[in-house]
Structure formats: structure tokens, C-alpha cells
Amino acid sequence: MSTRVSRIALPVVATVLLGACAVPPLTGPGSEDETVSTPPPAAGCLPLEDGLAPASGVLAGVNLDWERDLLAEYAERLGERPAVAVSFSRFPLESQDEAHVTAAKDQVRANGGMLLLTLEPHGGLDDVTDEAVAALAALLDGYNRDGVPVIVRFAHEMNGSWYPWGQQPEAFREAFRRVAGAVHREAPGSAMMWAPNYGGGYPFTGGAHAAPPGSEAYGILDTSADGTVDEGDDPYAPYYPGDEAVDWVGMSLYHWGDSHPWGDNVVPEEDKFVDQLTGTYVGAAGDESAVPDFYADYAEERGKPLGIPETAAFFRPGGPGADELAVKRAWWSQLVDPSVHRDFPRLQMVNWFEWRKHEPEVDAVVDWRATGTPDVAQAYAGDLPEWYVHPGDGC
Numbered sequence: 001m002s003t004r005v006s007r008i009a010l011p012v013v014a015t016v017l018l019g020a021c022a023v024p025p026l027t028g029p030g031s032e033d034e035t036v037s038t039p040p041p042a043a044g045c046l047p048l049e050d051g052l053a054p055a056s057g058v059l060a061g062v063n064l065d066w067e068r069d070l071l072a073e074y075a076e077r078l079g080e081r082p083a084v085a086v087s088f089s090r091f092p093l094e095s096q097d098e099a100h101v102t103a104a105k106d107q108v109r110a111n112g113g114m115l116l117l118t119l120e121p122h123g124g125l126d127d128v129t130d131e132a133v134a135a136l137a138a139l140l141d142g143y144n145r146d147g148v149p150v151i152v153r154f155a156h157e158m159n160g161s162w163y164p165w166g167q168q169p170e171a172f173r174e175a176f177r178r179v180a181g182a183v184h185r186e187a188p189g190s191a192m193m194w195a196p197n198y199g200g201g202y203p204f205t206g207g208a209h210a211a212p213p214g215s216e217a218y219g220i221l222d223t224s225a226d227g228t229v230d231e232g233d234d235p236y237a238p239y240y241p242g243d244e245a246v247d248w249v250g251m252s253l254y255h256w257g258d259s260h261p262w263g264d265n266v267v268p269e270e271d272k273f274v275d276q277l278t279g280t281y282v283g284a285a286g287d288e289s290a291v292p293d294f295y296a297d298y299a300e301e302r303g304k305p306l307g308i309p310e311t312a313a314f315f316r317p318g319g320p321g322a323d324e325l326a327v328k329r330a331w332w333s334q335l336v337d338p339s340v341h342r343d344f345p346r347l348q349m350v351n352w353f354e355w356r357k358h359e360p361e362v363d364a365v366v367d368w369r370a371t372g373t374p375d376v377a378q379a380y381a382g383d384l385p386e387w388y389v390h391p392g393d394g395c
Contacts, residue, residue, distance in 0.1 A: 092132035112391030137186035144189025161207025195250030199235030265321030307349035
């Protein structure tokens with residue numbers, strides 16, 4: 001969620017409610033001719049294929065507020081263990097950051113799923129050095145050997161203008177490839193996710209890190225070659241680092257309402273989720289032709305699994321409009337619709353944004369959670385389809 005997620009502190013849990021997975025021992029190098037076997041992705045917990053995509057179905061995950069919640073507590077409220085847990089960290093990782101991420105890994109290991117690690121280079125892309133990347137790969141390899149698969153979402157929403165790594169297509173592609181190369185080589189039990197911001201409203205003018213006119217980056221982003229970066233330019237293609245570097249493609253899709261300024265509790269329009277995914281939604285972009293079909297171009301054509309690393313529906317307690325269950329159920333019903341599963345088979349991960357937090361866009365507390373109240377939690381759990389994948393009984 002752009003500009004809205006702070007660095008998190010992760011509590012270390014001495015005991016958890018869920019049993020850890022049994023992971024086969026790894027073969028270590030005994031000579032220069034021997035190679036280390038690939039760490040198994042959480043054996044017996046999730047049926048995963050190359051690139052950590054599920055063998056079938058959709059990985060059901062959560063973007064947890066780690067400062068206030070535990071993975072085991074969320075699983076108890078839901079009545080199901082999530083297949084994916086999202087964690088954020090600054091990059092390069094300092095000692096405190098590494099401790100936070102490792103604490104999240106420990107909870108994920110006990111839960112039996114995988115970790116989606118979002119790395120944020122707030123110091124800029126020049127901080128993505130070979131040394132920092134090597135340290136990351138070694139850390140991930142250790143997590144994999146401990147039975148936790150990791151998907152790295154590096155420098156997400158890079159097409160936005162609100163992050164220090166934003167709207168620098170050439171530098172971003174180079175940095176992503178450097179991270180991907182090390183991860184693929186040194187931590188083969190991990191994978192890479194490329195995840196731009198939804199293109200409605202591109203190029204997001206006015207942000208502190210917008211590409212300045214006349215710069216080299218601005219010229220690259222002018223995909224229509226008309227001298228101006230505007231809604232007619234491709235919001236995704238200049239930032240794509242290449243098929244070899246990318247294992248997953250991803251996009252965060254939220255329901256904030258049906259018009260700006262936000263603030264009212266509005267039931268989502270019918271088919272909004274699919275329309276955003278395919279570039280035909282007119283509510284945010286104003287011109288459906290300006291936004292490419294992300295699913296067709298990056299999941300289907302390139303044969304990549306697609307993840308929705310963050311999603312939720314806007315509800316402001318005490319605000320005008322519809323009630324909480326009506327708003328949220330209308331949104332998640334689109335995510336779990338059987339026609340979506342049938343027509344978009346490469347959609348293989350959905351993570352709900354389980355936060356209650358102040359949002360500066362509306363200067364108010366917004367409750368994004370699906371399990372914040374018993375009635376909403378019960379409805380959400382009851383609507384999850386059987387093809388939503390959770391860790392197996394062997395964990």
C-alpha cells in the first residue's frame with residue numbers, strides 16, 4: 001500500500017499454537033564436485049512447484065500488522081492457517097531489521113506457510129550493493145533450510161512517484177536483476193516477485209520522486225514518444241526487469257471507494273477487481289485505453305503466476321455509507337468468485353491487508369481487517385472456497 005505501511009516490529013514468540021513442519025535434512029557440500037541440494041519448500045505444508053507457485057488453487061494469505069497481532073492469533077480468528085504471510089523491511093537489512101524479519105520467519109515456520117518479504121530501499125537504489133545483496137541471499141538460504149520458502153517482493157510500486165526508488169526504470173531494472181541473480185543462485189528455495197502499482201492514475205504526478213521532465217528516466221517513460229509522460233504512456237513495461245529475473249508478477253489492488261476524495265463507506269462496483277486487473281476499470285483512470293491488461297501481458301503471455309500481495313476494502317468506522325460487512329463482503333466476493341478462478345487461472349495468491357490504521361488520505365482511522373469483528377470474520381471464513389490453499393494437516 002503506497003506510502004501507508006511503516007516499518008514493523010515483530011514480536012519473538014517463545015511458543016505458538018501451531019506445530020512446525022517436518023523438513024528433510026539437506027545434503028551439505030562434501031567436496032568441490034558436490035552441490036548443495038535445493039531446500040524443500042515447507043515439505044508437507046504447501047504443494048509448491050518451481051518458482052514457489054502452488055500446484056493448484058490459490059494461496060490464501062495475510063498482510064499482518066505484526067506490532068499488534070500474531071500469526072497464530074489470526075489463524076485462530078479465521079479458523080484456517082494462512083498460506084502466505086507478508087512482512088516489510090528496509091533494505092539493506094540492518095541488524096534490527098534482520099531480527100524483525102527472522103521473528104516473522106519463525107512464526108511462519110510454526111504456521112506452515114511461506115513468507116512474502118517486501119524489501120524497501122528507502123536510501124535509494126544506489127544502496128542495492130553487491131555486499132547487501134549477498135547478505136540477503138545468505139539470510140534467505142538459511143530461512144529456506146529452516147523450512148520456510150520466501151518470495152521477495154523487491155522495491156514494489158516502482159512506477160509510483162512516492163518512494164525513493166520510484167520512476168527510475170533503468171536503475172530499478174538493474175537493481176532488481178542484481179537481487180534476482182543472487183537469490184536464484186544462492187537461495188534456490190526462494191523466488192522473486194515484480195509488483196508495480198495499479199496503473200490507474202499513472203504517472204501519478206506531484207509525488208516527491210516523480211521523474212523530472214528532461215531527465216533520462218523521463219525519456220524512457222515516454223513510451224508514446226510524444227514528448228510528455230502522461231496517461232497515454234505504459235505504466236508497466238518500462239519497469240519490467242525481464243522474464244529470467246521474475247518468478248511472480250504481482251499487483252496490489254484495493255477498493256477505496258468509487259470516486260475521489262475518499263471517505264464514505266461504499267460498496268464496490270460489480271466486477272471492479274477484474275476490471276482493474278485487466279485495465280478496463282474507468283473509475284480511477286478515467287480512460288480505460290490508458291491502462292494495459294496486466295493479467296494478459298504479464299501473467300498469461302509470460303507464463304508467470306500472479307499474486308495480489310495486498311488487497312482489502314475501505315471501511316471507516318463511524319463514517320457515512322454502507323455497513324462494514326456489506327462493503328467488505330462485496331469486495332472479497334469478487335476475489336473468490338468461481339468465474340475469476342476459472343477465467344484467470346494464473347491468479348495464484350491473494351493476501352488480505354489485515355490492518356486497522358490511520359490513513360492520511362482521509363485523515364481518519366480505516367479498518368481494513370477481515371477478522372476484526374466476529375461477524376465479519378465468520379462471514380469471511382465461510383466464503384473462502386475450497387480452492388483457496390492453506391497449509392496441510394501434516395504441519
